[in-house]
Amino acid sequence: MHVKSLQCYHCGKKYPRSHLVYHCSCGGSFEIIYDYSHLKKHLTWRELRKRSFNHWRYKEFYPFLKEDKIVTLKEGATPLVESALEKDLWFKNETLNPTGSFKDRGSTIEISQALSQKAKRVICASTGNMGASVAAYSARAKLPCTIVMPRVVHAPEKIAQMKHFKAKIITVPGDYAAAEKHAYMLYQKKGSYLVGDYCYRGEGEKSIGFEILDQMKNVDFVFCPIGNGTLISGLWKAMKELKKVGLVKKLPQLMGVQALGCNTVVKAWKEGKKIKKVIPKTLASAIACGNPLDGEKAVHAFFESQGKGILVSDKEILSAQHRMQQQGLDVEPSGAVAYAGYLKIKPKGKCIALATGHGLKCIK
Numbered sequence: 001m002h003v004k005s006l007q008c009y010h011c012g013k014k015y016p017r018s019h020l021v022y023h024c025s026c027g028g029s030f031e032i033i034y035d036y037s038h039l040k041k042h043l044t045w046r047e048l049r050k051r052s053f054n055h056w057r058y059k060e061f062y063p064f065l066k067e068d069k070i071v072t073l074k075e076g077a078t079p080l081v082e083s084a085l086e087k088d089l090w091f092k093n094e095t096l097n098p099t100g101s102f103k104d105r106g107s108t109i110e111i112s113q114a115l116s117q118k119a120k121r122v123i124c125a126s127t128g129n130m131g132a133s134v135a136a137y138s139a140r141a142k143l144p145c146t147i148v149m150p151r152v153v154h155a156p157e158k159i160a161q162m163k164h165f166k167a168k169i170i171t172v173p174g175d176y177a178a179a180e181k182h183a184y185m186l187y188q189k190k191g192s193y194l195v196g197d198y199c200y201r202g203e204g205e206k207s208i209g210f211e212i213l214d215q216m217k218n219v220d221f222v223f224c225p226i227g228n229g230t231l232i233s234g235l236w237k238a239m240k241e242l243k244k245v246g247l248v249k250k251l252p253q254l255m256g257v258q259a260l261g262c263n264t265v266v267k268a269w270k271e272g273k274k275i276k277k278v279i280p281k282t283l284a285s286a287i288a289c290g291n292p293l294d295g296e297k298a299v300h301a302f303f304e305s306q307g308k309g310i311l312v313s314d315k316e317i318l319s320a321q322h323r324m325q326q327q328g329l330d331v332e333p334s335g336a337v338a339y340a341g342y343l344k345i346k347p348k349g350k351c352i353a354l355a356t357g358h359g360l361k362c363i364k
């Protein structure tokens with residue numbers, strides 16, 4: 001356990017590492033700070049690579065409390081699959097995770113936390129993928145789980161996944177923000193553990209970043225879809241952490257891709273203004289988050305990595321999905337968003353596009 005403190009990303013206020021609320025008193029989201037100078041002395045690629053290649057290879061960078069409480073399905077270790085149609089492009093195939101999306105990387109951390117903290121039940125607001133993942137890990141931990149879904153989301157395959165793991169499903173009117181509010185209300189019941197795009201999940205999603213830099217040298221660009229901004233900010237934090245502890249020197253530029261009908265973060269980045277809420281209008285339902293919790297962090301990831309934000313239309317998303325299918329890769333529309341962003345600008349250099357969610361999650 002190498003956590004030093006929790007710090008508010010917005011106002012900088014520090015909290016002890018045992019602090020267990022979800023937002024700072026100012027409303028900002030937390031960031032977990034580790035003892036990087038200690039890790040710099042003790043971590044080498046040689047040591048790390050003696051361990052199995054999966055999410056837990058990089059355990060020193062996670063906030064778990066008790067090693068015997070780790071709930072894992074051996075998530076991560078997804079391959080970089082070379083594009084059959086474009087040169088210098090690889091897909092990080094996240095659809096090969098236990099429940100078919102990258103969300104399992106966050107769930108292993110969050111449900112391990114829930115167990116460490118002796119939670120009695122798990123509550124989660126989700127547009128589908130996170131709910132399916134949380135349901136699986138809760139089943140593994142023998143914790144009852146409730147998933148709150150926005151009624152506007154049509155995701156029968158993801159709901160079927162949740163049912164396989166015996167999750168209780170509640171649908172609420174409105175969008176993801178309304179589901180999140182409802183989940184927060186349910187969480188007030190004693191013994192409940194709220195999971196979602198909070199700092200622990202972001203810490204789990206970092207493992208995509210660790211793996212990419214472990215798998216390939218000199219990556220120039222990473223294309224990442226943006227929903228709540230948790231994935232791209234986790235990815236960037238991971239890469240910076242590897243640099244801080246001296247394991248890598250050069251970091252890639254992060255290219256954040258959003259749907260035109262849910263352009264919150266890219267718009268804020270372009271205009272240099274604060275993020276404004278929108279009512280999402282896109283078929284990429286897994287990234288339809290009109291009030292992105294980690295939007296501010298995502299904008300910073302563009303700036304710090306000298307990357308950029310890219311907007312893609314639903315038509316471009318479907319065309320990218322089709323082009324991936326032609327290469328034998330089956331993703332849902334949201335899973336093709338990063339590739340759609342790549343196809344729009346095709347930069348020169350080694351590129352990675354995240355393929356985030358499986359095509360079986362969205363059958364037409």
Ligand SMILES: [Zn+2]
Pocket residue numbers: 008009010011012013024025026027028
């Ligand atoms: Zn604050």
